[in-house]
Amino acid sequence: MTFRLMPIYRLGGWGAAASMVAICTLITLQVLFRLLDAVLVMAGSSRLGLEITGVSELASFLLVGATFLGMAYTFTHHAHIRMSLVIQRLPAAVRAFTELACLLIASALNALLCVSLWQLMQESLEYDDVSSGLLAIPLWIPQLVLLIGMVMMSLALTEALIDTARQALQAPQRFQAPDDEAGHD
Structure with a gap:
């Protein structure tokens, strides 16, 4: 499966990596102090x-940031936990439509989550919500990062859904699930 928006997902992966490096740096400095x-x-x-x-x-x-910015990147590299143990034992045509159904459900849930996150961020902006810890960080900032990660995940799911639907409708008997493909990008 080829993802056309891979540069965007890769950027999210870099954002996740930078977040992890920042966490390690902060904690290391605190320990050293x-x-x-x-x-x-x-x-x-x-x-x-x-x-x-x-x-x-x-x-x-x-x-x-480390969790949500990296979601689309890991999805496109087939690194998410999948229920392939059951699905891979199905005949190719059944597997194609099962994969399609799973992607439809995931896309719908992800879209619902994106809408809810957008509403939450708007509410945080409207009420000037800030974190309750030692630092008064406006909550819309981490919520925006979360939303960006989920939007990237929606894009990746949509790309996978379109590609799977094309395979399922054109040649379901030759369907290969992403886990079956060799040479992941």
Whole structure:
């Protein structure tokens, strides 16, 4: 299966990777600052008290980016958990329409989630909602990242749905599920 919007999904993958690197960097710095304070206290000196305020909150918002920005990328690389154990044992024609039904359901649920996330983000903007932790981060920012990730996932599901529908309608007896294909991009 060829995904025409792969550059967009790849960009999401890079965003997810950058989020993970940022989480690791924040936590590593926080640990190093605490270690430095411990060494200074052991040496008889006073603590410097260096810390990153709200590191847990920042890490949790970055985790949203790491999770949702990477969804379409992992889907296009067939890295999501799938129920292929049952589906791969079906005859090719039945497998084609089963895959099509699964993609239709996933697309519908994903579209519903996108609409709900859009409404939630609009509400957060309207009421100027901010996070309740040490940092007052406007909630629309992580919600926007979540929405972008889900929109990319919708695009990937739509591409897979169109390709699967084409195969299912033209030659269902020769259908190959994405897990059966060799040489994933």
